[in-house]
Amino acid sequence: MSPLNEEQLQHIRDERKEQIMEAALKIFARRGIIGTKLSMIAIEAGISQGLLYHYFKSKDELFVILIQQAIQESIDNMKNIYQIPGSPIEKLKAITQLDSEGQLYFMLIHQARTSDGVPEKAKQLIEQYSLESYVVDILEPLFIEGQKAKEFAPGDPRKLISSYFTVITALMTLNIHEDEAYEMPEVDLLLRIVTGRP
Amino acid sequence: MSPLNEEQLQHIRDERKEQIMEAALKIFARRGIIGTKLSMIAIEAGISQGLLYHYFKSKDELFVILIQQAIQESIDNMKNIYQIPGSPIEKLKAITQLDSEGQLYFMLIHQARTSDGVPEKAKQLIEQYSLESYVVDILEPLFIEGQKAKEFAPGDPRKLISSYFTVITALMTLNIHEDEAYEMPEVDLLLRIVTGRP
Amino acid sequence: MSPLNEEQLQHIRDERKEQIMEAALKIFARRGIIGTKLSMIAIEAGISQGLLYHYFKSKDELFVILIQQAIQESIDNMKNIYQIPGSPIEKLKAITQLDSEGQLYFMLIHQARTSDGVPEKAKQLIEQYSLESYVVDILEPLFIEGQKAKEFAPGDPRKLISSYFTVITALMTLNIHEDEAYEMPEVDLLLRIVTGRP
Amino acid sequence: MSPLNEEQLQHIRDERKEQIMEAALKIFARRGIIGTKLSMIAIEAGISQGLLYHYFKSKDELFVILIQQAIQESIDNMKNIYQIPGSPIEKLKAITQLDSEGQLYFMLIHQARTSDGVPEKAKQLIEQYSLESYVVDILEPLFIEGQKAKEFAPGDPRKLISSYFTVITALMTLNIHEDEAYEMPEVDLLLRIVTGRP
DNA sequence: AATGAATGAGACTTCATTCAT
DNA sequence: AATGAATGAAGTCTCATTCAT
Numbered sequence A, B, C, D: 001m002s003p004l005n006e007e008q009l010q011h012i013r014d015e016r017k018e019q020i021m022e023a024a025l026k027i028f029a030r031r032g033i034i035g036t037k038l039s040m041i042a043i044e045a046g047i048s049q050g051l052l053y054h055y056f057k058s059k060d061e062l063f064v065i066l067i068q069q070a071i072q073e074s075i076d077n078m079k080n081i082y083q084i085p086g087s088p089i090e091k092l093k094a095i096t097q098l099d100s101e102g103q104l105y106f107m108l109i110h111q112a113r114t115s116d117g118v119p120e121k122a123k124q125l126i127e128q129y130s131l132e133s134y135v136v137d138i139l140e141p142l143f144i145e146g147q148k149a150k151e152f153a154p155g156d157p158r159k160l161i162s163s164y165f166t167v168i169t170a171l172m173t174l175n176i177h178e179d180e181a182y183e184m185p186e187v188d189l190l191l192r193i194v195t196g197r198p
Numbered sequence E: 001a002a003t004g005a006a007t008g009a010g011a012c013t014t015c016a017t018t019c020a021t
Numbered sequence F: 001a002a003t004g005a006a007t008g009a010a011g012t013c014t015c016a017t018t019c020a021t
Helices: A006-035 A038-045 A049-055 A059-083 A088-096 A100-114 A120-128 A132-148 A157-175 A187-195 B006-035 B038-045 B049-055 B059-083 B088-096 B100-114 B120-128 B132-148 B157-175 B187-195 C006-035 C038-045 C049-055 C059-083 C088-096 C100-114 C120-128 C132-148 C157-175 C187-195 D006-035 D038-045 D049-055 D059-083 D088-096 D100-114 D120-128 D132-148 D157-175 D187-195
Strands: none
Touching: A006 A038, A006 A049, A006 A059, A006 A100, A006 B006, A038 A049, A059 A088, A059 A100, A059 A120, A059 A132, A088 A132, A088 A187, A100 A120, A100 A157, A132 A157, A157 A187, A157 B157, A157 B187, A187 B157, A187 B187, B006 B038, B006 B049, B006 B059, B006 B100, B038 B049, B059 B088, B059 B100, B059 B120, B059 B132, B088 B132, B088 B187, B100 B120, B100 B157, B132 B157, B157 B187, C006 C038, C006 C049, C006 C059, C006 C100, C006 D006, C038 C049, C059 C088, C059 C100, C059 C120, C059 C132, C088 C132, C088 C187, C100 C120, C100 C157, C132 C157, C157 C187, C157 D157, C157 D187, C187 D157, C187 D187, D006 D038, D006 D049, D006 D059, D006 D100, D038 D049, D059 D088, D059 D100, D059 D120, D059 D132, D088 D132, D088 D187, D100 D120, D100 D157, D132 D157, D157 D187
């Protein structure tokens, strides 16, 4: 019956919060904010609906926090590209193949961008984070390097980057539903957009 | 005895029905069936909510009818490819650029495939219509011809078709939201997937 | 193209009105005021819904008018008993077997008495017309005569009358639904209540 | 960890459910399924409309469950007749006088038999339970015994039973409305139908 | 007079959120 | 902290009534 000390309590709290956010991410990413019922999140997290409100003020707040995390993750992920060994093509190939958490984050952002009922706050956050301001800026040096090495096709590198990532984003959006009707193209096929070679 | 003759009435009914379906298509395509409230359709169509029920039995029925139309439209569109003049590349280019109604139909089908709350009937219809059974079958001769003429890259033509159309479909999904954050790739860039050349 | 004269018009109006009331009686009697949709009456009468409102201000008004007619009809019917030839038992037997219109009226009054959504006006009319004030008063002489002739069992004649007609009314209520689950008793069985003999 | 233990919760749930069913029975029996608004049940039960849906999936489900209960109760009640002490007449007298809950159940079944908007499931249940298959079968031995003892009038016992119970059922239907316009006959008067004696 | 399209209030139902324990 | 019962606002659907022709 010894009461837990402050530190232990905080630990439990953090764990619960993490547990809820993980569950919420999974479901929000697939179903969007409107299609997601709090009861689904509660079940997925293995807790009661009521408890959600001890940790998050509302469905909207929970969604916004996840968006923040998703954006941060995505930026970090993108920045890591220069740590990956190999040629520009190999670097690009690596970043094209996201891990499963990364895909969920990507999907969540897509949902927030394209669905209704998205909290204003989330929209603002996403507007700040855009291909233009992050991805393109970060990857421009890589593409210029690739073009110099004749690995990449010539042309405006910024436009090439945004075109390529638009395709990647779009495919992730489809992929998230694991719909067998769509044949996911292999990476090499996609890279043709950038390299201009089979 | 009748104040409006049958012909006039039929005209009003057809017009109203068309008007409702057009409004519904716009909104369903963007927001999905759950995200679409009947009040939205009513406002977009410029009528009262109640009137919707003179023309359609339910929200679900309206959705299903639109899906049927969308599928029919898409198949017809695809079949027309052989009427288009020019080389295989030019034919493919033409079909890649859908008109705006075509895009809405495409998007609607995507919504039905990936969202919740979709009527069982709609799911069945969509299952019958899939890339595999329609698009791939229809386009295979074109791709084989393109490969013979060395216009298209070598490899399994069926796989190439489905990969290419997965990309196209995915891009439409994004494009429908007219989100400026995404740079829509130009057709020539996308064709590189098929041709393997810049 | 000669316009109809006033008299002819009035004739058409009366006929239409009669037609509507007949249809309404049929349906109100079986389904009650709540269970009856105006569209049902319109279809049964073979006219449009809108036309109902040229002849009756509202569903409620139509119902009230029918109730008035039903009450009048019932009273008239009851008063006729003394015109029927034969002994008291034979007179009673005759009145127990209503014609089909009479049954509908009876049922309508029952509906009005026992259902909800009945217009206040209809309730008032019915309260005035009750077994006590009409049926019992009218039939008392007949029953006294019957008891004197030893055809009827002894006891308070007013109580005997109301008990007997409560049973008759109740049976009509059932009978109107033509439910095969219920075996309608033959008149002779029912008369035992009054005569006390098999 | 749970603030209320399972037993307490189950108690609350059972109580609430009972409370709702009791309220619903009262109102459905008098007003039928169409005439009953959920708001009425909610008010009668002293709860919110929304809570109804924690305990029952729909208005229809609630109705069907009550019908099941009503049928079960009625059958049980009928079977108990042989436990009642006394002569056949006394047994029949006892069963003729239902308690108030029994009357509500009877009325509910009547509503289901004669009204519109009754769920298909409820109709099926009722079809299985009919005078013929239950009441008549159960009571036949009693009536034969009564006829042998010269307590009951001669004639086909099955027909006598169904006639008698048609009258009883019809009277309950009226009685449920507690309409003072109808004088409820005393049991002895009704028994004349069976005994043929005053 | 007659029609049937059109409206809007009200009913059933869902679900985010609050509350008692 | 934790639960699940409880609430109420909002969405879908029905139908009496009105309106344009």
